[in-house]
Amino acid sequence: TSLVDAEQSVNGIYAFLRAPYNKSGYAKMVFSILEVSTGAMKPAIGTQDTDMEDAYKLIYSSSNSSASSFWSTYYSGIEAANIAIASIPAITDTELTPTISKALLGEAHFLRAYYYFELVQLFGDIPLNIVPSTSLEDGTLPKSSVQEVYETVILPDLLFAESAGLPNTSTSGRVTNGAVKSLLAKVYLTMAGNPLNQTDKYALARDKASEVITADWYNLFESDGSLTWFDKLNNPAFDNTGENIFMVQYEGGSIASSISTYFTPLGGEEITNQSLHFGGMEPEVDFIDTYDAADLRGQNQGFFFNEFDGVTFNNSVYKYFYQEFRNSNGLSSKNVPLIRYADILLIYAEAQNEASSADVLAYDAVNSIRRRAGLAEVSGLSKEEFREEVWKQRFWEFPAEAGLIWFDQRRTGKVFNGGGFTDLVGSTLPNGSTFTVDNLYFPIPQNEVVLNPNLGD
């Protein structure tokens, strides 16, 4: 074994980031089950994705194959990380210097933390697999509590990664120190909310977000003479730069992104040379209506569009509509954003407001989001008003993006109804489906419970 083995074992962990954002079947994309149960998105006609249809009706079934895919893919990533973490320290190759070794282990720990963070939010209490599996016995672990998962693996892994000497930023697509600190901020903010409600974590979330902001590593995309900021978000040329802190990587050839294809609008054949248009998910009309009339994000060719080059169609997602892709063979190198600077700004604002009160930096953060959306700046808000302002910006900023709204709704227990915020449980989606406590988490996949009854209720 050698340096190359160590590198490859860490490379392999990244592979499991892709599955939720790869199109399969006709028009199925795993992360859609999160988006369509937030009130922001709905399934386009004819996707043949019954898992998404179920989630849209708030039927969270233990046989939902998209939920199973999250489970098995992310746990596969975790096992890949377990193997790298267990193996790399044993490699004696002199080229694998302590510095390189530590950095590689830092990436591995970050990725394991990312996968666990997603899983614990999706499924609640879950088994903790933190050493390489070797036998059938390893499949009989019991569930660990949400708190154990954070404290045993997510936080220690991220703190390890933070000290691993990773570069602050990079356009390579690898884990950076900036990504580590950003994920830590997200984790702390989440721990401060449901179900742990460890409110002391707001200060930690604020501090981590603050580190990222003050370091000046990232900046929000802004419109300029040639491109709108939306056209920078959807343009692969801007991947891994600007406000993109951590992304799922694609290269347009044998590992092509399908996110652009998935979201090609139904009924808009003329705007691409593609013979098939999938639609994927479309925004709910009720959701679009919540945007302020002046909000560029709710307008055509903001985050959504219903007209392009004179062709009109149903409101569709513009966030991933890379313009050059429409004249190509449909293959795209468009990376999928997992952590964006806008998220970190809003985390700072929210955490600072909760930890003490909104300060200048908090207002700056919110107003920078509002400003580029074409909205007037806010000031002098009460604690309550500021909290809801941040939540609204998150709701408007992150539709169709890595399930962020879904996670916010669980964390805060609140849903934006267009006017104000109501309790998640008992609220209804635009399609009339009502949230129950059974919608807080996805049930652990049926096949998993059959194999390990410890995972049952």
Added chain:
Amino acid sequence: LAFVCVAPKVKAEESTMLLNYGHADLELKNDALFNEKEIVQGFSVTGTIKDTNGTPLAGASIIEKGTVNGTQADFDGNFAITLSSESAILVVSYLGYAGQEINVSGKTSIAVVLEESSSNLDEVVVIGYGSSKKSDLTGAVATIGAEKIQERISINPLDNLQGQVAGLDIYNSSGRPGGEMRVTIRGKGSLNATNEPLYVIDGIIGVDIALVNTNDIENITVLKDASATAIYGSRGANGVIIVTTKKGKSGRMTVDITSNLQVSRITNKPEVLNSTDYWKDLKVRLDEDQRALGAGDGSFVADYPGTYPRLFTDDGTRLGAPRYDTNWLDESTRTGFSKQYFANVRGGGENYNVSLSAGTQDDEGVLLNTYFKKNTMRFNGDFQINDWLKIGGALAYSDTKTNIVDNWRIGADNITMATLFYLPIYPTRYEDGTLVNADDLKNDSGGWDIWYGATPKDRLSSLDQISFRRQVTRNIFTEIDFTDNLKLRTSYSLQDYNLEGRRSVASRLDTFVNRTSAALSNENSSQSLLENTLTFNPELDGNNVLGVVLGTARQENEQFGSSLLAQDFDEFFGFYNVAQGTAEPVVNSFFNRYTTDSYFGRLNYSFKDRYLLTATGRYDGSSRFGENNKYSFFPSAALAWKISNEAFLEDSEAISDLKLRTTYGFTGNDGIGNYARIASPGVQNVVFNNERVIGTSQGSIGNENLKWEKTEEVNVGLDFGLFNRINLTADYYSRTTKDLLFNVPIARFTGYSSILSNAGSIKNSGIELLLSSTNIRTDNFSWSSSINFTKNVNEILSLGTEDNDIFTAPIWWNQQVFRVGEAAGSFWGYNRLGTWGTNEAAEAAEYGRIPGDIKLEDKNNDGLLNFEDQQIIGSGLPDYTMNIGNTFSYKNWDLSVDIRISQGNDILDHSIILFVDRMGYGNTYKKFFDQAWTPDNQNTMYPRVRKNITKFDGADSGQVFDGSFIRGQNLSLSYNFDSSVLDVLNLKGARIYFNLQNFFIITDYHGYDPEVSSFGGQFTEGIELNGYPKALTMNMGINITL
């Protein structure tokens, strides 16, 4: 004593070896030695002995009945003998032929024609590492001779075995020429290791039988029970099929020439809707349904003839009348013309035998652009160097080339599915020569009105998936006779196998991917096998016969392969210039190796030709297992009692044969991946800096404790003959396979889905019957019948520690279950009760359905349809199978008819989900369309015509059908020319024939054919998504013997 007298004479004639005790002639043994009658006076007789082809039988034995007086036929089959009287009886015998008794009645010249016989008890049967007289067999062994094999014209010898042997199940899952045959003997005992039998061709283990020319085959032996297969130890668990090719015989040169012309046609065409019914009825109902579900005006075309004049004429309606009515099945299929030629020259002198053959076959498939071509060449020879040394060998070459297009992509791009369900309103080409494309029908919003990709005809002609196989086998052996009864044989074989694949796919055929791609692959494997066998047949007294075989075998197997996938280039280049691809090509290569090391032995003992014992053992080592479990011992024992040789039956006129056989033994299976015991990394492609790089992750989890899968088998058999005319062979067996090499599922959070372990067991038990009878035998006319019957019951006894159900799916999810107490791979799903009626709307709504939707059984009545409501809904395994064969001969005419029956096998037809339960706008079976739910036809199993399944529930019993069938497997009519004609033409034999295969089928199944599987894998029989249709084939040909 009989043995001692005769064996040396016989030995020189036989190239088969080892068990010489079996060569003694029964008549001699019983009578010759104890007769002391003196020969007083002479009566001279001369004659010839030939086989039915006119080939002289040099060395045939001629004995005057009741005396020791005898002689042998010379090189030309001539003999001369002086008899005690002109009323003597001559007993003529020759190995492998039915003996005859001839009343001399004063004739001085006698021409004897001996028939090769498969029912004769003196027939010598090739068994593992030796041969045995049929009457001395103790295990369950079946043989099929050349005559029966070559009745059918085939491209794969397995075709010729189908239905011929009880307990041998050959499942022809595809009608594609050279299509896949799945072979199991006595049921499937393994979940994840192989269930294929072991093929042994002229002593070479593991040859691909599909690459052997059927015309080269002299006989095939099927070893079924543990007594027969244990000598192959580790690889005997699934039974053994031994193929012996034609060898030269001492005598004049023989030349066989066969020429065959085959015509094949689809006969069983499922009926789909014509253009008018589709457009004016199905389309209308789909649109109505869409509208009822809320589709707006923009989803529909306001005026079809006006908007799409190329497709519709104006008949005053919105829809217009379709201009075209295309039957895509007719357009996609053709009458296939195939040609086969084969020639064999063989012969030998006193010290050598040689045989050389060449064959070529060119099969056209009934689907356009599909074919299978095969060329073979084979040489066998052996040379008796002196009285103790024989050297021989064989060289065989074969290659095949085939275009397989029917298995391309399950789903929208699948060709065979499109041949049935593609829209009849589209033409093969428009009048201006352009092809149909997906944009040809759009609704008023610009979306597709009906989406469908390229036409099946276009797909068939523009897809290439060509595969080449080449196989070369080489063998050299030496046989050293240390004494008359101690012989050493050393055999070294090499086998090279090459598989090459070329595929090119136009982007329009790869709808969802939309990329041009070309793939090249090459795989070479080589195998060497070194075997030594020592055969010892000591001289004992007449009551005791002993035969011993001891041997060693070492096998080495290596595989190397590489592949290349290129994408994104001009379709013009196909796979001829993959460097044109703009995407970075994906390249791959692999190597693996496998060795076995074996020591084996067998002891046969018989006492007074009444009590027979066979004890066999093989000690086998395989590189596939870890140090602690590498070797294992596989013993078996068999006892047989020839009751008919007991004093109380010896003189029975009625009972000509009665033998009871019992076997108990163990065999093994190591049919898993070469490195399955070792944890192996998985390769992952990841992207950094916009470039693909390699990563690794967990691949498979290792298990150093893996060991052999073992099958324990009990067999009880009875051979019973009446009046030398009716023979019954009955066997009961029970095989329990333990320590299954089984991918035991593990919870996914471990990072794995399964661990290959030894866990669980499966039992196959069953009955096999073979009844053959000569119903009529007169000088001019004979009629004989043969019926075989197989019933096998497959039951899973345990599945790992928890006995959890295991679900698998060749497509979609959880369609098959492995459950303790049930047959492996049973179909799994909901029970379909029918359809929701208009008066049940409220109840239907609770399940999210509306009237006209499918009504599934909510077994636990909890208001939800989920996992708990699913159950076993069928099994692809038959209750029993049967083959009824009849042969008639009248003067020069022979007629043979085989009927094959399968009862109780179910079919899970996925085309029902897609085209009856419906997804999209495809065409449909007329049969089910006529039964579809409408407000006026509510009491039906099939839902209203709708575009989308309201909710996809996976499989249900409404998609399961009885696949029982009665098939006209084979009908052969042939005419053998008289010797008067032959003499004029200077031929030894000439035969013309007419042959029909698959000449009728009786079944309720609605698809092409009830013997079907659209998926690979071990337990997918009966799971269909429109496979390659089966054809009726007609053959005409001629065999000439020079």
